[in-house]
Amino acid sequence: MKIKRIAVEEAFVTEEIAREWKKVLSGKCVEPGFRMMGSSILGEGPVAEKVHSRLIDVGVGRIAQMDADGIDMAVLSITSPGVQVFDGVTATRLAENANDVLSAAISAYPARLAGLAAIAPQNPEGAAKELERAIGTLGMKGYLINSHTMGEYLDDAKFRPIFEAADALDVPLYLHPREPAPSMVAPFLDYGLYFAGWGFAVETATHALRLIMSGLFDRFTKLKIVLGHMGEGLPFWLQRIDNRYLLQVKIGAVRKLPRLPSEYFQDHFFITTSGVMSAPALQLSIDVLGEEKIMFAADYPYESVEDGVKFMNEVNITDAQRRKIFSDNAIRIFALG
Numbered sequence: 001m002k003i004k005r006i007a008v009e010e011a012f013v014t015e016e017i018a019r020e021w022k023k024v025l026s027g028k029c030v031e032p033g034f035r036m037m038g039s040s041i042l043g044e045g046p047v048a049e050k051v052h053s054r055l056i057d058v059g060v061g062r063i064a065q066m067d068a069d070g071i072d073m074a075v076l077s078i079t080s081p082g083v084q085v086f087d088g089v090t091a092t093r094l095a096e097n098a099n100d101v102l103s104a105a106i107s108a109y110p111a112r113l114a115g116l117a118a119i120a121p122q123n124p125e126g127a128a129k130e131l132e133r134a135i136g137t138l139g140m141k142g143y144l145i146n147s148h149t150m151g152e153y154l155d156d157a158k159f160r161p162i163f164e165a166a167d168a169l170d171v172p173l174y175l176h177p178r179e180p181a182p183s184m185v186a187p188f189l190d191y192g193l194y195f196a197g198w199g200f201a202v203e204t205a206t207h208a209l210r211l212i213m214s215g216l217f218d219r220f221t222k223l224k225i226v227l228g229h230m231g232e233g234l235p236f237w238l239q240r241i242d243n244r245y246l247l248q249v250k251i252g253a254v255r256k257l258p259r260l261p262s263e264y265f266q267d268h269f270f271i272t273t274s275g276v277m278s279a280p281a282l283q284l285s286i287d288v289l290g291e292e293k294i295m296f297a298a299d300y301p302y303e304s305v306e307d308g309v310k311f312m313n314e315v316n317i318t319d320a321q322r323r324k325i326f327s328d329n330a331i332r333i334f335a336l337g
């Protein structure tokens with residue numbers, strides 16, 4: 001029987017957001033990491049233009065490309081850094097607009113597309129309201145935040161309304177990467193290290209560990225977090241994180257939590273394969289987390305979907321595991337009816 005392929009970290013953008021990015025980038029106070037990113041996401045030339053037109057297209061062209069790549073369903077979300085570089089009012093308005101655009105696209109292709117809501121963390125109460133609308137009225141399957149918002153992380157108590165809403169709605173947060181926060185970006189600015197090959201993972205894994213160490217999962221016991229890029233490296237590190245956490249507790253650097261960091265990770269986190277086509281990395285993730293926690297993602301239009309599909313088609317795992325990673329886990333975790 002043919003295995004259905006669902007890809008869960010697939011990017012789009014609206015014209016309005018792209019226009020506002022340009023305004024921010026032409027201003028004086030631009031986050032250093034975003035200034036560097038600006039050249040790749042909004043640059044000129046055939047490559048940047050092709051990426052841009054693919055991001056904008058949530059209609060016929062997108063579906064045709066999914067057909068060509070053998071993708072049955074794509075879960076779409078706003079591309080990094082989304083609305084998180086704007087003032088709260090602009091960000092809130094553009095997130096709502098992006099959700100409306102995405103909702104219309106899904107209505108046109110309900111069997112092929114699903115969506116994760118965009119929200120503006122700058123306005124936590126407004127973000128919680130928009131999350132309720134996006135899930136309840138528009139039928140989104142979760143929400144996506146592109147790591148830090150102007151240098152702030154979601155363990156800050158001010159963001160609690162967002163998690164209160166998510167906990168009540170029981171929908172997962174896709175914690176997607178962006179370039180490192182202004183407070184730590186300096187050594188990443190050389191050699192392109194701020195970019196997706198390294199800086200994104202350091203930034204996002206650090207964000208995930210802040211959520212764990214802050215005790216967020218003791219307060220909100222149903223929260224589900226999805227990390228891309230094979231868990232941003234964290235499955236590899238869990239044993240050592242536990243080991244040194246115990247020492248961190250002893251020296252008073254962190255409050256003792258009811259459980260070990262790895263136990264929170266096991267209970268609350270899921271990972272996707274986006275952009276990682278390494279059999280040893282996949283095998284390690286299966287060994288550490290189990291095959292129920294891993295979902296396929298292609299990271300269109302930034303990665304080669306063809307290569308991602310080929311990797312998952314051919315990698316040496318059982319067909320039962322392949323089926324879970326390609327579709328069954330996504331159907332369960334994102335409640336894709």
Ligand code: MN
Binds near residue numbers: 009011176228274299
């Ligand atoms: Mn991505």
